[in-house]
Amino acid sequence: MATKIINGTVFLAGELQPAELLIEGGKVQALGTNLPAAEVVIDAQGKLVTPGLVDVHVHLREPGESQKETIATGTLAAAHGGFTTVGAMPNVVPAPDTPARVATQIQANQAQAKVHVAQYATITTGRTGDQLVDMAGIKAAGAFAVTNDGSGVQTAGTMYQAMQAAQAADLPLAAHVEDDSLLFGGAINAGQRAATLGVPGIPGVAESAQLARDLVLAQATGVHYHVCHVSTKESVALIRQAKAAGVHVTAEVSPHHLVLCDDEIEAENTNYKMNPPLRGQADRAALLAGLLDGTIDMIATDHAPHTLADKGPDFVTAANGITGLETAFPLLYTHLVLTGKVTLTQLLTWLTLKPAQSFGLTGAGRLAPGQLADLAIFDLHQPVTFTEQDYYSKGLNTPFTGWPLQGKNLLTMVAGEVVYQAKEAQLWNA
Template sequence: MSLLLKNGFGYLAGKFQDLNVLIENGRVESLNQATTADNIIDLQHALITPGLIDVHVHLREPGFTNKETIKTGSSAAAHGGFTTIGAMANLNPVPDNAQQFSQQIKLNQSGAVKIKQYAPVTKQRQGQACVNFGELKNAGAFAFSDDGSGIDNARVMFETMQQLAHLHMPLCDHAQDMNLTNAGVINAGPTAQKLGVPGVNNVSETAQIARNLVLAQATGVHYHVCHVSTKESIELIRIAKANGINVTCEVTPHHLLLDDTDIVEDNAQFKMNPPLRSQEDRLACVAGLMDGTIDLIATDHAPHTDREKQLGLLESPNGIVGSETAFALLYTKFVKTGIWPLENLIEWMSGAAKRIFKLTNVGQLKIGDPADVAVFDLEHAATIDAGQFLSKGHNSPFIGQQVYGMTVLTLVNGQVVYRRK
């Protein structure tokens, strides 16, 4: 069976052009050659991109399936145009040994999209004793991360980096010194003062990154900073890159779109970790992406139940959903307004992850590659509606916003995994 995606446009050979994609046996068979096929979908001049890649999601299964499952989380990714996602290991049980990890990989196969599984750095993600890195690499680990928690013990971090450098595996760091967070629930500053809640200082992130850059330099490990959020962190990474340290980093859509001045009341839809920082920090994130200090965008999709997020800033868990709104929000705010070229946004959400994590056969439209493709409608406005989410989580501060660039169609290996009704 062949499928022709007809009358689209896409970024190919260094320029945007009209694009027809012929798919046969799950692979891209030709670009702009075919005019007919067994099935034809007329895209009516929508944007075709490589399937997007999101290296930072939380799928919650096993352990927290009231918040999300592999099926709902991967369907949410497909709804957002993502075809490959990196799933974090803060699960119960934590997949911290080969047997548990292999079990997790099996579970992930039920997903609607391709799921790369992170392995934890420490046993039970407690930050104390390292896992058996070689065993988990052999079991199929995508990368190593204790995401959700920082690793306070410098000896544990140093040993981890030494071993991962030897194994040529990335260390993905939720950079946060747990001794410096002041039990904060939003960013430290005027908003936290006004609302009367404890604030998280910038140094809790930046100090941890400073230490870890020193250790990364000494070991040569690929050190990847998850969800960077402060201007000081970004400046440190800029200097580290200039000095040849093997560091990369990601930023979330919410740290590009919002800052703590957007929090006007005690509303936990604005609570995440790291928190929304100051406007200066937000602008540093935007500038860091544009000058190449920040390598890519990842959502940190973190679903919770409605009930949990109604508990207010002090009691509710950290995190917001992001898979289903990332591309449209960023397109609307930064591309439609002329701040970013469209090809940059596509690169930061697909090709960059491929390059940095050395992924094969994803992140590009190439003849012979698996047909992982996303199609976006840039012409018509839509309203972000939690009722349309495929995620179990509705915890988003962006509900009700008008956007352009919602997903029309997502294919994984040539199979439709999302199609707009």
């Protein structure tokens, strides 16, 4: 059965243009005007039709912590947010650190996910320590990249050998850059707000010092080195310098680091606690500047659901992380596009084309004849204010609940099938 989407403004090849889409057999069959008739017509009049958003940094928590999230709930949250491809981090139990475990995790993803899931494997056994995984084996089993996200690789020799092995296996290596010896028991960014709240602080150098080490190693090995959730102005400067020197480095920034800074942290509201922590205003400005000049390649949510008990009221003991899949687009559209800081095409590029291209996610991030029909339809004019009852994720740990936003997702389609539709959406003509 064919479906035609009409009257929408479509994001195509980096530009917004009026176009119709003809979808059949799970794929885009044609793009243009006056396309053949279809059994189902979706009227996207006044709406944005975009390739499904791509998020290369998501925590699905299953297996091991299904009280926080499951593959099903996390990917339904992704669909709610307009994401059709997500990269699943390997900090689950057991960690996907062998070819067999990677294969098992991928099978579970395929059985339960509502959207496409690209699976990370770990860099080292158990995700911590110094014993490297079988890079060639986990690549053959289906891993698209490796990371120890949640933990920095503490030993330079281990990271050097990991980069050599990842390069040989043609696997991107994504790094959570954090030198444990520089944390000093901190819970939020070291600065005036930490002092005011009486909370121990984490200096920005905990990130940038390890990043500097890794960029030198990446240059020596030629690996595709990806920097997760960049948060400091020093890190942006280091990445900019490395790119100018020809290092194969890509980087991501999270929505919360673009919208918030540490002086906005509310006392006892641990939904403002994440790792890396919210930094200062100068850091936030540097992150946006890094996006705009290409130093930072993409936006990734670092969707990190927790139970209410995990967060608690104490910053020192509360778990790190906030959810992000469902709030990301309206949050960024409201605070970056509507304020004139970036254009809509720039935002969409950072959420679709760039992550797909950087990680070689063939078929993701663009609409074209022959490609899978993965897309989302947003009403850019419709206000949206999230309540706890609105989330499909199990995690309610976000400071953005109750924020007045704009740009509501009305429909998400994966391989031509509708996986999310807003209850109030009036799109169907037939």
